[in-house]
Amino acid sequence: MTLYIDLANMISSRIEQGLYRPGDRLPSVRALSVEHGVSLSTVQQAYRHLEDQGMATPRPKSGYFVPPSRQKPELPMVNRAAQRPLDVSQWDNVLELISIPPGSPVLQLGRGMPDISSPTLKPLLRSISRLSRRQSVIELSYGCINGDPALREQISRLMLDSGCQIPAEDIVTTTGCHEALSAAIGATCKPGDVIAVDSPSFHGVMQALKGFGMKALELPTDPLTGISLEALELALEQWPIKAIQLTPTCNNPLGYIMPDANKRALLELAQRYDVAIIEDDVYGELAYSYPRPRTIKSYDEDGRVLLCSSFSKTLAPGLRIGWIAPGRYLQKILHLKYIGTGMAAQLPQLALAEYIAAGHYEPHLRRMRSQYARNRDLMTNWVSRYFPPGTRVSQPDGGFMLWIELDRQFDSQRLNRALLPHAIQIAPGSIFSATGKYRNCLRLNYATKATAEIEDAVRKVGETVAQLLASPD
Amino acid sequence: MTLYIDLANMISSRIEQGLYRPGDRLPSVRALSVEHGVSLSTVQQAYRHLEDQGMATPRPKSGYFVPPSRQKPELPMVNRAAQRPLDVSQWDNVLELISIPPGSPVLQLGRGMPDISSPTLKPLLRSISRLSRRQSVIELSYGCINGDPALREQISRLMLDSGCQIPAEDIVTTTGCHEALSAAIGATCKPGDVIAVDSPSFHGVMQALKGFGMKALELPTDPLTGISLEALELALEQWPIKAIQLTPTCNNPLGYIMPDANKRALLELAQRYDVAIIEDDVYGELAYSYPRPRTIKSYDEDGRVLLCSSFSKTLAPGLRIGWIAPGRYLQKILHLKYIGTGMAAQLPQLALAEYIAAGHYEPHLRRMRSQYARNRDLMTNWVSRYFPPGTRVSQPDGGFMLWIELDRQFDSQRLNRALLPHAIQIAPGSIFSATGKYRNCLRLNYATKATAEIEDAVRKVGETVAQLLASPD
Incomplete structure (x- = not known):
């Protein structure tokens, strides 16, 4: 620097x-x-x-x-729960978001992409480059079904920071967090089963429930403390819930960190009603606070928590390396991994193991955390400045996503269509719910270095929002 | 050379x-x-x-x-069909086969590993090495959900050789052929459905049926011409079959190539009974004959064939790049890919596209085909020489696998246990059936250069077989 x-x-x-x-x-x-x-x-x-x-x-x-402190925008409202398990739709809108190829001129302000331009990534890329040249059976063949042992050892050590003591043999590497989450859902639930989720919720999980023919019970979720435990308890009384799926740490899309007391209380509820917990921790290492927050898994004593994560948000999604610590579901997860993908690619696993063991990962995380924390403030300022008054904004404690709530009548899919000529795309709120509930919300990404181009784009989005609000139809 | x-x-x-x-x-x-x-x-x-x-x-x-022509060993017998749809078991034995990490001292004579030591792989590894260093958003970010467009273009051209005219937009890249096959099964069938399969059959498909809760109807399969069309027609009359899954070209494990007339007749049956065909072509480019055989897909006019393949057998499984041409099931496949893995890794896709476009793939295939054809003869000779009289052996027309049938009482899992002290592992026949039917069979791999070490291992396997036959218990 x-x-x-x-x-x-x-x-x-x-x-x-x-x-x-x-x-x-x-x-x-x-x-x-x-x-x-x-x-x-x-x-x-x-x-x-x-x-x-x-x-x-x-x-x-x-x-x-020092500039006068700006009034922080108001937080998004807690969603009104649907009160019943729902079939998931919204695939068309997800498909729109993920169909744009990398390198396209469209500025994808909505996708879950980290900044991959940091020089702290270079040692990893050098490892990949070097390992790929040696034409060794280790990189080119089928690996062990559980995943590369050296990488699992490193993940086991990393997880100590979140309060987890999980031996390497209880960890399975996967093709991204997608495979981890999908396998976790498949290992704990059957078609037709009901799964309780925080809401808004990651669209990948919503679509997995759709694909498996399961039903989502969306629970009211506080934008600062997460899923409502009272609502969860009522739901557990009322419905035959098989698993609770949530992202309690650096939530996507809301950015909150669920307090430790709530995490413990949630685990106790899960124990009392004997349901599994699928904990998505994919942004957990990007909490702005130090030390990083604990996972629900760290309190788990009977193996009912399936902890899912990946290097997609901390390093680069193109690596396609995730992992799962599935507790008592290990054997089922191995079977689902075998039939789903056979194995995760060896080369990035070996390079990651080297990168972490050589001490490159921690400084990288520190740098990204501080970049994302600064960018959160900037992005929040820009939204305050360029969006219409009354816009509600999340206050993320980690990750690189801002959740924006507009007037109840607003339609963020219409916004995307209006942004098309400007080559800007946001993530419409509708994909974060089973049935398109958050149409008046959108998600913005603030990962990359804050440039004039991005500020311009945010201004353009804000102006377009104002125009659409002025001409509802 | x-x-x-x-x-x-x-x-x-x-x-x-x-x-x-x-x-x-x-x-x-x-x-x-x-x-x-x-x-x-x-x-x-x-x-x-x-x-x-x-x-x-x-x-x-x-x-x-020219040496006097050796008497070819007799072919394996056609299996006796189970006559009814079966639940799949055998996971424990598959797990044993795939749990050995690469680089282990155990000589894995049973796995589906190609020879990855050929110098014709070098340009591919150089591409990976070079592309990985440029830290570009193209390699490190989420790719387009369908897969890299340049690679899909190349695959579209490669498939012309098998008689297929499939535009790049109708191809989806996957994480290995496992994901392609799994998604194909998921897109065409529901839990509880019956799927007709050739038998013996690839254990990955068997386990996918188990994972999805589907039933396998194993059909009699000729070791030279493949699945019995008469038996298939009877089965279609009798059972509510939703899909036919088979590996008609360079079958795994039997090595036969189904004649074109049979491929056409099978497609006609599928049309008549309106069922999907899941065609595994993963060894198709390794047929010893030139030009390569046609696929069933090449005759498909109404999009009912889902053609699944990968570069795992032709180049290296560690790349984890497969593909599927799913015909009318394209949208379902995209959804299943999204929830299963999100995307396939970008870097190997881009490197593969370069490698094929630069003309490196064809010479590589020619070299491997001729190596595998020579090795088939050697391995057949070794088995004739070192295994007990009466051993039946397949006559593969492509790929790198030999299927060996022993006395009906023989137990190839016991063989594996007896080979443990010699650090040799074979693939027991039982995993190629839903219910462990082929315990008296085993699969051997002849991909790698024929060395004295491998000849020694085959002799050791043959001797151990003889010992076990002499001491049944």
């Missing part, structure tokens, strides 16, 4: 720590130059960078100030 | 074409040296190579002769 970025990060972290408060004058260019032994122009560059990010405001002849 | 190998291949192909018959004298070393403008020692090397392969026999002071 260049010097001025380091300096800008230092200043912004002091602002975040409250050392400088909204309206405060920031240290002069000269003072910082002396204090840090850098040139005046480096300090000026740092301030310009902070200005671009909305973290500092210049006043003529007075220097730089 | 070196000169003497070229020359040896030329001579052996003349023998195969019948220009020289068993007992005939082959051209003298001097004559060949003049005819081909190569040194005497090159010709001698070529003859020694042919001698090693059992294609030429030296007689002192008389030169080289």
Whole structure:
């Protein structure tokens, strides 16, 4: 990283720590130059960078100030539960989102893509490059059905940070988190079964329920604390629920982290009613807080939690390496993996094992977490600035997704059609529910470095939203 | 390839074409040296190579002769059909086969592994290596749900050789042929449905039926011409069959190629009874004959054939790239792919597209076909030599698998246990049936270059078979 970025990060972290408060004058260019032994122009560059990010405001002849704290936009409302298990639809809209090939000129503001341009990825790519050249049976043949042992060892160590003590032999690698989640659903439920889910919920899981012919019971979900335990308990009383599927840590799309007490209480409910928990932790390592939050799995004592994750959000989805710690369902998961894909690709598994073992993963995570945390603030500011008043916005504690709620009459699919000529695509809220409930919501991605192009796109989305609200039809 | 190998291949192909018959004298070393403008020692090397392969026999002071044609071992018997749809078991035995990690000291004589040591693979590995280094969004992000367009274009061209005209947009790439087959079964059948299969049949399909809760109707299958059409027609009359799943070209494990007339007749039956055909063509490009055989799909006019294949047998399974041409089931397949894996890895898809477009794939296939054809003869000879009299052996027309049938009382799982101390593993016949029917059979792989080590292993297997036959318990 260049010097001025380091300096800008230092200043912004002091602002975040409250050392400088909204309206405060920031240290002069000269003072910082002396204090840090850098040139005046480096300090000026740092301030310009902070200005671009909305973290500092210049006043003529007075220097730089912390901008007045903007009123945080209101949170999205808690969904009204459907009160009954539903068949899942919405495939057409999901298909629209995932049909755009990579490298297309369309700016995909809605997809769950991490920033894959970080230099901290390079050692991984070098490993892939080197391993691929040696033409060894290890990379090119069928691997062990459980997955590469060295990688499973590393995953076992990583999971200690989330409070989990899971030996490598209880972990199975998969082709992305999709395969992990699908296998988890297949191992715990049968066609026709009812699965309780947080809502809004990841469209991949919704579609899996559709594919398997299962029913989704969407539960009210608080945008700060997650799935309602009271509603869950009532549902467990009322319906023959077989599993609870949720993303409690850095939720997709809402970004909240369910408090530890709620995680424990949810597990107790699952024990009392003897249902499985399918815990999607795919964004868990991207929590902005340190140490990373605990998983529900970390409290699990009787193997009823199937913890699903992948490197798709922390590193790159193109690797297609996920994993599952399936507890008591291990044998079923191995069978489902065998019939579904046979095995996960060996080469990325071996390269990942090397990358993590060599200590490259932690610094990468630190960098991405801080980038995503900064970008959350920027994106929130942009939405506040460019979207119509009354727009509700999530307050993510991790990951790189913002959930935006508009007037109840708004139609985000119509928004996507209106954005087509501008080559911008957002994720319509409807795909995060079984039956298209969140049409007035949308998901935005803030993973990539905040550029003028992205700010322009957000402004264009905001303007289009305003136009559509002004001309309902 | 070196000169003497070229020359040896030329001579052996003349023998195969019948220009020289068993007992005939082959051209003298001097004559060949003049005819081909190569040194005497090159010709001698070529003859020694042919001698090693059992294609030429030296007689002192008389030169080289075509060896007397060995009596071919008898073919395996046609299985007796179960006459009713069966639930599938055998998972434990499959798990045993696939649990050995690559690089293990166990010689896996039973697995479906191609030879991955050929220098013709190098351009592919170079592509992977180069593409992985550029850290581009194309390789690292989510690809288009259908799969990489450039690779689908190449697959579309390759399939012309099998008589198929399928545009790239009707092809979907998958994570290996496993995903293609699983999705094909999921798209055409529901839990409880009956699927007709050839028998013995690929264990991956058997286990998929088990996983989905479907029933297998195993049909009598001729070791030279494939599934019995008479039996199929009777079955279609008698049972509510939803799909026919078979591997008609270079069958696994029997190696036969179903005649074109039978392929057409099978399609007509499927049309008459309105059932889908799931055609596994994963070994189809490894037929020893040229041009490669037609697929059933090539006769398909109403989109009822789902053609499944991959690069796992022709290049390397570790790539995990397969594909499916699903005809009228395209939309269902896309949904199943989305929930199963999300997408196939981008990097190997892009590298494969480059490799094929640059013209590297055809020469590679030619080389592997001729290696596998030679190895089939060697392996057949070894089995004839080292296994007890009465051993029945398949006569594969493609691929790299030999199917061996022993006395009806023989137990190939017991054989595997007895081979454990010798660090040799075969594939027990039981896993190729729903209910463990072929316990007296086994599958051997002859893909890798025929070495003394492999000959020793085959001898050890043959000796162990004889011991077990002598001491039944």
